[in-house]
Amino acid sequence: MQSTWTGGAAALLTIDLKALCVNYRAIARQVAPAQAAAVVKADAYGLGADRVAPALAAAGCRNFFVAHLSEAVALRPLLPEDARLFILNGLMPGAEDLCAEAGAIPVLNGLDQARAWVALCKARGQRLPAVLQVDSGMSRLGLAAADIDTLLREIDLERDFDLTLVMSHLACGDEPEHDANPDQLARFEALTARLPRAPRSFANSGGSFLTPAFGFDLVRPGVSLYGVAPHAGLPSPIQPVVRLEARIIQVRSIPAGQGVGYGLTYAPDKPARIATIGVGYADGWPRHLSNRGAAYYGNTRLPIAGRVSMDSMTLDVTALPEGTLTYGDTVELIGPHQPLEAVAADAGTIAYEILTSLGHRYARVWIGE
Template identity: 50%
Template sequence: MMQVAGKAGAVLRIDLKAIRSNYRLLQGLLGSAQCGAAVKADAYGLGAIPVARALLEESCRHFFVAHLEEAISLRPHLPVEANIYVMHGSPVGYEAEFLEYGCIPVLNSAQQVLAWRDLAVKMQTRLPAILQCDTGMARMGLSPAELQQCLASSDFMQGIDLLYLMSHLASAEDQAHPMNQLQLQQFNAVRAAFPGVKASLANSSAIFLGKDFHFDLARPGAALYGVAPVAGQANPLQAVVHLQGRIIQTREIPAGAGVGYGASWRSQQASRIATVAVGYADGWLRSLSNRGVAQIAGHTVPMVGNVSMDTITLDVTGVAETHLQPGALVDLISTDNTVDKVAARAGTIGYEIITSLGGRYERTYSN
């Protein structure tokens, strides 16, 4: 839903220059390996089309989405030499759609492999694909048993132009987690069955695990959008998201007054409360109730009461009246109150915060 400037309850600013800078940093860490981009879920909620166009200017040519429909929507906005990979593979019976729209499936099961192979045989051509193997996440990709069964068939890859062998790490953000090395060993064991085939293992966090994890193509997502890639370490990436909510009104309340649904917060003293036009319908999670903060003219103010569908309430006692006029903007996500800090207060991860940001914001892009 398009919002008219100044009429929306909040403003979401997305810094495409920062995304480009983050991409360059990641590509620099990868050396000779190529840096792709995960733009699934509408580029983590930030807009797949403007984000992909910005990354094209940084010579990115590998884009990953989750669903075929996402690929179909993105395809007209990218040049033919840019690859769009569909990580969930083909929905049953829709294999031909990949040819029509110039997309490449990530094959995750024997059923998907066979369907893609059958189409290649029928078309009497070789069709490009990525093959994903499960190395310990137990989510998608051919299981070890399924892979062995497929390898036992001499024609199981007939007609398939295998671009990359792929897997996904379960705990890459925790650099000391033993699963990282175990999955790397498993992945290298699988690669032995596909000599000469390029490989892709690294997501955002795995890029920071070192060159053993880089292989030929990395698939960063959240790191491009400013989310911290390594738990417990300083974030080397630039902030991308700046969210501001508009004040609707303010009011004075006496000591002991309740605020919001359920009166989950009560004032200890006479206080001033500002109501801001952002709520859980906008992706401002209800778990931030009585836990979140905002910033107004250099003041950090607490969010008090439960998050409502369309509003939050802030204790702005002590903030000058000049900063509290109806329509004034308060910072909810900023360089100081980062996506990761908001996520920590909400008891979640930065990924959920940015992908939850709703459609009612006035969105602006800077480049």
């Protein structure tokens, strides 16, 4: 099949914004009456926050989570005035003024961040909004029980700033039967009971599809917006969002025993045909897929033959009739025959890493805007 895009790119990444919005609405229906936010950190998981966030806003989303202040500053002009931008990592020292000017809302993950935000509010004479994160058992970010004791002694949470939300994060939300989920839920409820009444947020993508007890007031789906099912192997309303196709640079025939690629780690035991495509680990295609991953042409699996190189990799296309593939034809790397989860499983990683690593040398097309 000849390629359907023009220009010099060796591969095409197609991003379906309609499917993205379908996924958002499916999650919103699942968690109602809680609201659904959207996590658009890391450039919307590598898919282009400048396209993704406005599309989600058009679908009705008004709460967006990023990791860093710089991400919030970049997105603020692209979103409706009533949209809220939350910064999951909170603020680095000295960034409080810039955050306030940007109209972003920091997540206060520890006593130092809380003290700095209160100092800014007092200096400005304003009760600026912020989120408190409590550690319900993940031991990453958030206030532990002892920190809450200190916080309540030092800060008046009803006067010193606007406590917009109290949140925590699930460690095992993608494993619905994991014992940690109800344990974290109980801890979260106990910790938030010690704080002034405020909206609460606990569930991520996986948590959004647990029992309604995890929904609280606001859920924060991330990877499921981008096409990854929240619970592997279970029915899901989530639709694929990305497709990646690569062009053939060259097809060659080799004799039995001829090594292929760096280290000559692939040597077929009979004559074979080898196709080279212009995608490699510099494009986010994991080197760990060497001799174990694949591409597809229609229903035919084309195994990666040898090591993934920086700018290219080789496929064994012997399973196809000779002449089926030639210079300029395309094969599927992510798509209906090989979803993100399958690529991640072959690479020994998770779909998050595959998504966020997809490179910028691909031609990119957004459809469904």
